[in-house]
Amino acid sequence: MAENMIALERAQAIVLEHVRPTDVETVAAWRAVGLPLAQDALTDIDLSPFANSAMDGYALRSADIAAASAEAPVTLEVVGHEAAGHVFAGTVGEGQAVRIMTGAPVPAGADAVVKYEDVTVEGGDGNEGSRAVFRAPAPVGANIREAGLEARKGEAVMRAGEVVSAAGAGLLASAGCMEVPVHRAPVVGIISLGTEIVAPDAVPAFGQIRDANASALMASALAAGAEPRFFGIAPDDEDTICKLVLEAAESCDMVVTSGGASAGDYDYVTAFMRREGEVLFDRISMRPGKAITFGTLRGVPFLGLSGNPAAAYVGFEMLARPAIRKMRGFADLTRPVQQARVLHDVRKRQDRRFYNRAHVERDGETGELVVREAHSQNSALLGTLHHANCLLMVPEGPAGYAAGDEVPCVRIDVEEGTVL
C-alpha cells in the first residue's frame, strides 16, 4: 500500500531496503580508485620484504663506531657495495662497512647505516678497497627500515569497504594485488516521459521542450558510480511507457523515469506501477520533488521522478544516489551537512520540507561560512542548480529563517563521508 506524503528519511530507508550491493567483479587495483573494496586485500609477502636502508651511505656494526668522534675518527674497510638489485652476499664483520643505496637490503652483520654525507672516503671510489672514516657514533637501527613495517605476509593491507585511494592502489600493488574485487557499476536505465519532450538535437516547435532531464540524470548516475543507459523518450501514452519501462527493467539494476509522475491528466507512471509492479510510496514531504513514485517492477527498483528539472535532479540526489552508492558497496550514503549563516530571510509558504538551491562560501573578511539562496527557486531552472553547491534545508512546518540564522546546508558538491 502506498503511504501518503512520507518524510524524506522514511523514503530513503524504503529505497535502501530495496537495493543490494551488485555482484563482484575484479578490476586493476588502480581502476578501483574511489571505490570500496568488496573483500579484504591480503599481502602475499612481508611489506617491506626485508630490512632496508633509508639512506645512501654505509652499513656497519654500530659497536664499531661507538667511540668515533671528530677528534678520534674511526676508519672501517669497505668490503662490498649494494646497488639496486645487486645484493652483498657476505656478512659485515668487525672493522668492515658496505656501501649501500636507499632501499637496498641491510646486509647480514650490519645493524646501522650512516649516511654518505657524514662519511669521508679514503683511497678509491668508496666501494670495495676504499676506507670509510666516521666521526660520530650511530645507534643500532639508525637509518634502517625494518621488514614488515607496513604489514606481515597474510595480513590485510586494506579491508572490505575501505575506499581505495591513489596511494592505496600502490599499496595493493606492493601486496601483489594486481586486481581487486569491487561491486560492479549498477546499470541505471533512464527514461524521459512527456509528449512535449524532444531530443536535444531537435529545435523544439512551439510547445515542445528539449529533454534536459535525461542528460542531467545520466550525469548524476555516472557521478554516483553507476553506468547510466538511456532508453529514450516516451510520449504520455500508457502502452508506450509500459513497454519502455519493462524493457529497461529487464536489463537494469534500477530504472529512473522523469515526467508524468504527478496526478495530472497525462500522468500514467503511478497507475502503471500499481498495475504492473508494487508502489511503495508516491509522495514525499519535500520541495522540490513532492511527486516521486518508488516501487519495484519485476523485482527491479523503480523511481519515477517528476518532470520539473530541479525536482527530478533533487529527487535523484536524495533517493537514487544513496541507492547507487549502496549498490557499489559504499558505507557512507549521506552527503555532508554544513551549518552556515544565512545572509537573508528565508520565507516558506508551504508545510513541506524545502531544499533550496544555494551557495555556501567563506566570508573573505571574517572567515565565517555564509550561505545565500539562488535568485529563483523555480523548479524549471537548471542553471540555478548548476551554480549551487548546496541545498539549504528548511524543515517541515511553518517556520523559515531570519537573516543571520545558522542553517543546515547539504553539500551536493562534496562526497559522502568527507569531514568538513
Ligand code: AMP
Ligand atoms: P510532468 O512531471 O510531466 O508534469 O512535467 C513537469 C514539467 O517538467 C513540465 O513543464 C515538463 O515540460 C517538464 N519536463 C518534463 N520532462 C522533462 C525533460 N525530460 N526535460 C525537461 N523538462 C521536462
Ligand code: MG
Ligand atoms: Mg508531463
